Amino acid sequence: MGAGDTDLPESESLRVAETVREALARRRMSRQALADAARISLSTLEKALAGRRPFTRATTVRLEEALGVSLRGPAPSARHAPERLGAYSREAVAWLEGRYLTLRPSFGDAAALFAYRTEILWDPEGGRLVFREAERLDAPFAQSGEVSVPNLSGTIYLVTNWQGQVRLAMLGRPTIHGELYGLLTTLHAGRGAQLTPAACPLALLPDRGEVPSGRITPGMPAYAPCRRHLARVCDEGFGVVFPVPG
Structure with a gap:
């Protein structure tokens, strides 16, 4: 995660982590394979998934591209339309x-x-x-x-x-x-x-x-x-x- 990246809010970062873990399980994909596909270090990915550091917007975009899914959608409890x-x-x-x-x-x-x-x-x-x-x-x-x-x-x-x-x-x-x-x-x-x-x-x-x-x-x-x-x-x-x- 670059020094200039913007960190996601804690609640959104935790939601991204949960979605990534579910996507990995469905695809039977290793964390190393995801890190390689997203062009980030395995250590960075592990710390973010464990909640020890937040995801950044740039890293989230890379993960979305690697997984082919949206990670930044509205919270599941969203109750107001756009x-x-x-x-x-x-x-x-x-x-x-x-x-x-x-x-x-x-x-x-x-x-x-x-x-x-x-x-x-x-x-x-x-x-x-x-x-x-x-x-x-x-x-x-x-x-x-x-x-x-x-x-x-x-x-x-x-x-x-x-x-x-x-x-x-x-x-x-x-x-x-x-x-x-x-x-x-x-x-x-x-x-x-x-x-x-x-x-x-x-x-x-x-x-x-x-x-x-x-x-x-x-x-x-x-x-x-x-x-x-x-x-x-x-x-x-x-x-x-x-x-x-x-």
């Missing part, structure tokens, strides 16, 4: 956690609806709400990401950002029955490898297991009530799609 997501506390958004039946129009069949599950849960390590989709017929396109809940607009955002490619769901505050209505902006897979921007109504309903996942077509028992939920988006002002003038 400011970019609304700086909400876990207690303030606990009502949003749960499993939802998710409905949108089918992109492949103009007469059908598409149903799948979305789970919203607290990520203790990241200190924020996250979401993940499941039970999609097109499983390779299932999304996961972060949940933004800013106080200014009262809108809930489900944000996927994969290598700069963004998909966004914008939802209003829940109704008295816990339903969330809004709009989805995404990419629609067209012919071949073509991807086309697309937007549609979106509804997230508390999941009671009454509606199957998959394509819901006219004539199925679930079709009429599911269609009514999607129609509420525009009919009741949860979302607005402006037509071209004239």
